[in-house]
Every structure is written in C-alpha cells, then in structure tokens.
Amino acid sequence: MSSKLAQTYTSASNWAKLTASKLQITKNPNPKQPLPNDKLVFGQSFTDHMVQIKWNDKEGWASPQIVPYGPLSLDPSAAVFHYAFELFEGMKAYRDSNDQIRLFRPDKNMIRMNQSAERIVLPAFDGEELIKVISELIKLDKHLIPKEKGYSLYIRPTLIGTTPGLGVNTPTEALLYVITCPVGPYYSTGFKAVRLEATDHVTRAWPGGVGDKKLGVNYAPSVKPQLEAAERGYQQNLWLFGEEKTITEVGTMNVFFVFKDSTTGKKELVTAPLDGTILPGVTRDSILALTRDRLDSNEWEVNERYTTIYEVAEKSKKGELVEAFGSGTAAVVSPIKEIAFNGESINVPLLEGEQFGELTGTVAQWISKIQYGDEEYKNWSRVVADLK
C-alpha cells in the first residue's frame, strides 16, 4: 500500500519530509484516569497527548512532536480563521481480544487526507510516516483506549493553514496535528433507526465543487438545515441534488439503499457513484467490497449508480424498498426507518422488533469483526501496538 501512498506524496524537492523517526516526545506530567465506558460521549474527552507537526514552505516538515494535550496559539490573522484552510480525517483504533491495537484501513485515510490537502494547497506528506507517529501516540495513551466491543479510540488528524496575514493566498505555514478521544458505540443501546428529511432547498455539494474532499468547508453550512429538519422531528437531512433530486448523502454519511425486484426477487444494493460530489468514505468502500465479495450474485447486484428520491418513493409504493442505511466511521452503519419528502412519508422496513434491516445488521457485523481482529480480511485491520 505504500506505493499507492507514494503517488499522493508530492512536495517541493528541497522540503524536509515528514519523518516519524525524528519524533520527539514531551510527556504529560498529569496523566488522566480513564472514564468509565458508560460516561464516554463522542468527541468530548481527549487523551493526555497530541501530535503536532509544523510545516513551512521554506524548510518543509519539522520534527513530529508528541506533547501534552493543550491549546493552540495562533495569530488572529492566521489563514485558518478567515479562509477555511482546514481539513481532517476520522479514524478509529480498536483494542482486540489479545490487547493489540488495530487501525482499520488507515492507508485509505492517509490517501484521502493528502487529496484534501492538494485541493486547498496545503502540503502533502507521506501517510505511512504519519501512521507511525499516530501509533506512538496510541502507545503513550494506551491506558485511555477503552476495552469492550463497540468501544474504540477515535483519532482526528487535522491539517490547518497557519500563515499570519490577510491575503487569500497559498498558506506558507501549516500545522498538522492529531488528537484522540475514547468513544463508545454511536448508539449506546444498539442500533436506533433514524427519520430523515429529504432536503432540496440546500445543496451539499455540486459538480466542480469540493464535496468529495474532507474539508472543513463541507460541514458548517450543513448544520442549519439539520437544525431545521430536527425542529420538524427528523434527525438528519437526506441530501438531494438537481432537478432530478438525485440522492447523494445523508447528514455527514454516505447512503445505501436495498431494492428488491418484485418480479424476479433479485435484490440490489445501491449507493451514489463517486462523481466528485460524494465523499469517498472508507466505510462506503468497505461495504461495497464486502458485499461484492460475499453476497450471492445470483440473488444480489451491488451497484454504484444514481438513484432519486422519486425512484425510492416509487419502489416503496411497490413494496420494493427493502432497507436503507447511512455509512461512516463514527456509526459504521446507521439504519434509516423513514424519509419525508414533499409532505409524504416513505417508510423503510426494519426487521420485526429490531431497529435495523437484515443486510444492515450483517454488514455491521462483518465490519466489526474485521475492526476488532476477530477475522482477518485483506490486511484491512493493521496492528499498530501490542499492549500485552
């Protein structure tokens, strides 16, 4: 996988590269006690340390630093505050039954992070080196990595432009940092299927835009429509695009539908194609690979194709809408039970007495087993620390 990463690793020839072997560690003199698992709230409590790696356009990447978790000090004119020079990744570290710590397909996150950086002219770096640095961070904060299935350490690599000065220019200074937080399962009491509002008055992403990059710019504008949907009783927006009302994403996740042809009985798993408006989710990619690999092709088709809210409504009326779910790092899969559109309600079936559909549950289990190392699959789960 290193060769793939190398393709995205571009830099001025004279820059110092991001090099894990130069890592310097300043230990936190006041280590935290772990919170009980049932007190963990997503993104609210952080570990003792953080990674910081400075970059400038003269020298390139400075030595990686692990330092006590604490505030950043930045000039008020810094590019990140005015022009949204910022991007991030979301990853998780899982503790397996042998007390080994595993990352799930971290190379995919590093490739995407470099693609995001390239789009807003922030510096590229060798993702394998950052994974090594993150591994050291994980080892240092190992006492804060939760035990128990469903729990994990959420990892947030972030890259910001820090150049002081007010012109809209290529940042000449940047900071790559990584913070981590112990997290529980997204739904603390098993799955909870959500109600969606199909949204066409706000457009999440568009051709020639940046909806396929994990940039800060894709997030702030999504909160107001989400609040508006919540006021009407819907947890998330189902984002539509264009006059055809193509379905693109749900909230901050990719979205999948399962249809069943009432004549042939054949089922189809559908998600939007990566046309530049869709985030290339690692979970999305994993679901496509696993279902293509494991579902019986006599019974199933797995398609990356456009679907519209009209098709979903029509399929629903014919009894051909079988399941729908979102996918993302935080929740892995998030079952959908209802979609409101134009004053009508599209009901999505769930298993009798459950909060999820059959494939949704199956896929969640497949991925969980790989993430927690109960099953090996294509080197997707990478051991980065052994705490035995």
Place this chain on the structure above:
Amino acid sequence: MSSKLAQTYTSASNWAKLTASKLQITKNPNPKQPLPNDKLVFGQSFTDHMVQIKWNDKEGWASPQIVPYGPLSLDPSAAVFHYAFELFEGMKAYRDSNDQIRLFRPDKNMIRMNQSAERIVLPAFDGEELIKVISELIKLDKHLIPKEKGYSLYIRPTLIGTTPGLGVNTPTEALLYVITCPVGPYYSTGFKAVRLEATDHVTRAWPGGVGDKKLGVNYAPSVKPQLEAAERGYQQNLWLFGEEKTITEVGTMNVFFVFKDSTTGKKELVTAPLDGTILPGVTRDSILALTRDRLDSNEWEVNERYTTIYEVAEKSKKGELVEAFGSGTAAVVSPIKEIAFNGESINVPLLEGEQFGELTGTVAQWISKIQYGDEEYKNWSRVVADLK
C-alpha cells in the same frame, strides 16, 4: 439605518446583548511606530490593539474587550478548526482632510455579517454596537491610520465558533474579534488592468449553496484554480456557472461589463443579479446606486442581469464590448484588459495610454471622493472619530 440592522438582530431572549458601553480597554504598553506609507503591504502589519468579544449560548455576549494585538489560544478540538465555523467582513477607515476618520457604509457590512452568522448558526449581534466598539479601536490606534489619498486602515471583523469537542453541532461558544491593518492603494502605481482566465472546471458557488455569504468556506477552494490560472499568465479566475457559462464573479470580487449597442449607440452596465450565488458586495451596491443616479439614462442602462462568456465574446467581436472591471473593498475597482476562454482571447478596451476604461475611472473617483469625505452622498460616509 438602525432599524434595518435591528431586523437582522435576533437572539435568544435571555442572552446578554453585545453592548459597546460595557467596553473594557487594556492598553498595549509597547505602541508601534507607523511604517512609511510605501512600506505598507496589504494585510501584513497590524495595529497595536484588537477587539475581542466572547459569546456563549448560556449568557450571550460578554463585555467587549480591547486588548493588545496577540495570538488566540484555542482548544485543538475547537469547531473553527474542523468544520469551518468562521466568517468575516472587510471594511476600511479613511482619514479625511480634516483629520476625521470615516467608515464607508459600515451598516452594510454589519447587516451582511449577521446574515453570514445566521447561515452557519453563529450568534447574531447589534451591528451598530460593534461599529461603536470598532470606533474606539480606531481612536486608540489612530497614530497608525495612514495619511494620504489612497491609504486607509483595513478593518477585519471576524466571527469564529470556538466550542471544544468534535461533533458537527451548533457552536455553543464563539469569539468575535476585530483586527486592523494600515494599507496602501491596491495597485501601488495607479491602476493595473488584469488578465483573466474564464474558469468552468471549478464552480465557485451553486444554487442552494452559500456563495452569497462572506464565509471562510468560499475562499480556500478558490486558491488552487487561481494558482493554475497564474501559471498560464492570468492573474485571476473569471468564474463561470452552468452549461450557459454565466459569468458570476472574478477572483474574490463582483464583476461588471460595459456594452455599447453599435446600432443605437446606447451603453449598458451589467453585473450578475443577487440570485444566491453572488456576494452582495458593498462596492457592487454602491456602483449600481451611483451609476443609476448619475449616468444619463438617455445614454445608459444599468442592469443586474445574467450575462455569459459567449455574449461577452460575441459583443467583443462586434466591437460592442467597451469595458470590464471587478469591484470590491480592497481595490474598489479593478480594470480588466483580457479574458481567455477556450483557447481564445477576448480583449477588453482601455483608454488610450491608460490602464482603465472611462466608466471604471469615473466610478473609482466618485467612490473615492465619498470615502475620503470630499463629497457627501446619502450618509454613506460616516465620521467615527475626530483626530483634530
């Protein structure tokens, strides 16, 4: 104008309001010496003090503070670093011939700032109160406001979401701050007409997007296409939209064209309508108002309408393209001399031996006279400090 502002001033009933009379000042013990005017570079040197006003969703706006210019200290999980909860304004303070300091239509900036805040669920505030606070900042740093026509104090009000924590949620904490820097004329040696590349592979804004708000999200993605245009010898992008290749903006400015009907001899000033994809520029609005007021309607039409790159190319071939210019706070007007599109070059006439067209020069003078108080017009220029 206060009543207009009041319309945009919404807040939870129990929030403390942003109140200038609560201002607290901590003076900088080491005041700067002013740089000579010819050493001023846009956005590079700041004044001695800055405004900071904290907000949280429990108490509302805290007392405004004027403190020495210095770094912000923020949690690495703060919303502004991950999800682009950030917006800003650009304003200028001008020193008139009586040593009075004047702001140009500051109420327009305050209205727009509140509109930007509303869109990304950051808190609203009373703009007139912020203008009072900015006036105090100006008075304190008066020794750094340049004298001489063409020079001014650039003012950057900024609002960021500062809540620590990683969920994509409504910020519960925010910081409004204002920094200022003495600046020279955008073109240090008079006008310099620019060459543009018409850009259709990247789309600046979209219906249902946020192109009409002054949010950070609109800026970072514009730098890469600008660098690509620069590599080919063009200073800025002329942003096109859709299959019709409608002209929307230029770089970070609004854009105007002057056409002349070769049959009737009648001239038309055209700029894109405010359809949600266009920033409602204060300079744009001022140019429309002044030209509608002052140009002879027997000779001129002033239209907010769509125009396309094809129309501009066709008008150019018929000798009906007379002028083109960008408009914005930094440069006021920025003359255009050439537009590249699809391998062809559209030449825009300039006055003989000059770097601008006739209307461009006229409009620049009209606005400059009002900004520097040489002429009063509709209370557009507001005296906020008297340094006599």
